């Protein structure tokens with residue numbers, strides 16, 4: 001008894017009805033559970049894994065808030081507001097609820113939330129529902145725990161009332177509510193109806209980190225089983241009665257326009273039902289994919305390419321080199337870097353070019369839309385509910401609330417499904433509109449369509465200059481970045497562009513952590529018609545490489561070991577330092593390696609998490625090399641599920657390694673050169689190093705893990721290659737001189 | 739009319755003989771566990787077993803499987819398959835999951851032929867299966883674990 005009491009007493013108190021600092025549960029988010037009993041049971045939106053296309057009747061009795069449903073069958077359903085695209089958010093958010101609810105992990109189910117920004121907005125993004133920027137756990141950390149705690153409170157109050165005991169004497173463990181003195185106990189399911197009649201609390205208690213039983217432990221993923229037996233439902237798998245599959249013939253170059261088309265041959269392909277012109281091209285609708293594909297191949301199309309984009313990557317890069325001669329808009333300016341450089345004992349410089357990159361998620365973009373009596377219904381690996389609702393509504397002249405969205409599993413995204421223009425959803429909407437909404441439409445891109453549709457990680461060019469004093473300490477740092485702005489001309493322009501500087505172009509460079517007295521970072525944002533977008537870890541995809549390889553170059557010029565060189569420069573950044581020291585120790589930094597092998601290190605902060613990596617490479621002499629082992633240290637605050645953190649470190653690193661080793665989307669005369677995985681190469685298993693992940697223990701609130709491992713690997717590998725060969729790299733992907 | 743044995747039962751398909759087996763399985767039969775990723779035998783998402791051998795169903799015309807036996811993820815039912823799927827679940831290999839049917843089909847085919855593969859053999863058998871989420875470390879570990887379970 002006394003221990004249970006003291007357990008409750010140590011619980012920190014939270015005010016539920018004050019949504020201070022953008023976190024926490026607002027009262028508005030608490031749907032009064034008691035009001036739910038009267039009236040007919042609602043039919044749930046057909047959202048969530050395995051629920052697509054079926055009707056799920058709400059059989060639960062207890063819905064304390066918009067995130068939890070507890071049925072009389074003792075199942076706890078957690079409604080997840082974020083997209084599960086592999087990063088483990090369904091498991092992570094359910095863990096937060098289960099922790100505070102004191103539920104048993106295997107009684108917990110998950111379900112994707114419908115689109116509703118009033119209930120399910122990303123608390124870091126204001127009134128917008130969406131997933132990205134590695135914020136899913138971070139923005140939900142208090143909200144989901146509060147939701148769980150509120151539900152627990154109501155179950156306890158109901159039990160106290162029923163048993164005629166004090167609520168403070170009641171304990172909850174693994175989904176069982178008990179009162180030791182009277183020997184009474186009940187499972188959640190037995191108390192759920194009574195709990196629904198309890199008042200939603202204004203205040204709840206949540207646990208201190210040292211009281212966590214689930215957070216910080218390895219809980220199995222909620223989506224594993226369905227993804228192992230093939231039953232997980234992706235957009236590609238949706239089948240609706242009467243549904244047509246649509247493939248779209250797109251312009252061959254950005255900015256080309258349709259002059260005319262002849263669908264005669266397409267229409268005679270068996271299975272083809274209709275061919276329609278839409279703003280982005282010509283759509284062929286058929287009973288199945290293959291018929292639509294054959295129909296599209298049979299189209300005769302004439303394009304007007306007068307105003308089309310006509311440059312190649314080489315010309316763009318030449319333009320950028322030219323631009324880099326002159327200062328751009330200042331992103332950071334401390335002291336007088338120019339003058340300090342003049343006065344330095346030694347001056348070093350480098351320049352690096354980064355290609356366009358496609359996201360190339362394994363599930364090509366696709367979307368299903370059906371016209372309904374009340375509006376339209378969408379099935380999608382839905383990452384950007386609020387903008388997508390508005391964009392789809394705009395096509396049909398509907399209100400955003402009339403667009404009902406079923407969030408399905410996404411077969412990867414890496415940023416692509418959070419498109420500022422809702423591009424592929426709008427395309428699908430136009431097809432449905434063009435056929436008068438007579439049938440549900442599944443719009444499918446082939447791999448080639450997906451790869452050539454744009455919204456790439458922009459091509460960037462960086463120049464860096466630095467000066468060392470007589471002791472080899474850096475005294476000046478000048479960093480110039482040239483590349484298209486991702487935020488320009490989007491709804492995010494106001495939030496992301498400050499004084500002419502798109503922060504997504506300079507993040508990771510403008511917050512250089514190294515203590516150097518005179519620093520300047522500036523930016524040119526040239527305009528091209530190639531659509532660009534965030535790509536896993538965004539600005540850090542290029543800035544981390546530029547900074548971390550140049551720092552290594554300075555260390556070499558100063559004759560110092562890369563870790564020793566960084567150490568004093570990171571003196572004001574203990575978390576950078578922490579992951580660097582940890583990774584160096586675990587990787588055996590400084591230990592000897594056989595001939596032809598080398599180690600490289602890189603440290604970088606992104607999305608408020610800190611990651612350091614040591615890569616070990618073997619150089620084979622003929623220009624070939626392999627990455628054999630990667631050791632990763634991460635400080636992401638509380639690791640809600642350490643195994644998922646490890647998985648994100650492994651996978652995020654692998655994603656960056658693809659770009660380091662071989663991915664490149666290039667243009668020739670305005671046309672994307674690559675089209676499929678044979679020429680847009682991505683990492684395969686034979687290239688995957690052994691990986692070791694170390695997590696810094698922390699009680700800080702959790703920060704992102706989906707992206708922060710990605711930008712660190714390319715500089716770590718480059719630095720390892722430089723350590724073996726002395727060669728420095730002026731472009732990605734990395735190529736060794738033979 | 740094309741006749742094949744799909745997951746142990748006979749299927750009569752009245753379709754364009756050029757239609758890739760993948761689309762016959764997905765769009766005509768309605769089994770959606772087998773995925774489309776590239777359509778040109780580059781990614782392995784569409785891997786099925788054809789008379790026990792792993793093949794890329796996106797490049798095999800359905801006419802070529804006349805009279806043959808095709809197994810998809812839905813039809814897996816062998817000791818090796820159970821060992822692989824168990825290991826996959828125990829190690830939480832999956833991330834987005836889109837590649838995983840194909841990965842599992844390739845892994846099961848490997849272990850059915852060679853229950854004790856070394857790392858080089860694992861890499862070779864699995865190199866045609868892209869995982870854009872980068873779950874390769876766990877794929878290797880799960881195959882080793884399934885291999886141990888198979889003794």
Ligand code: FES
Pocket residue numbers: 773774775776777778779780781782783784785794795796797
């Ligand atoms: S879809 Fe068949 S190998 Fe990619």
Ligand code: FES
Pocket residue numbers: 086362411412832833834835836837838868869870871872873
């Ligand atoms: S798990 Fe996403 S592609 Fe493999």
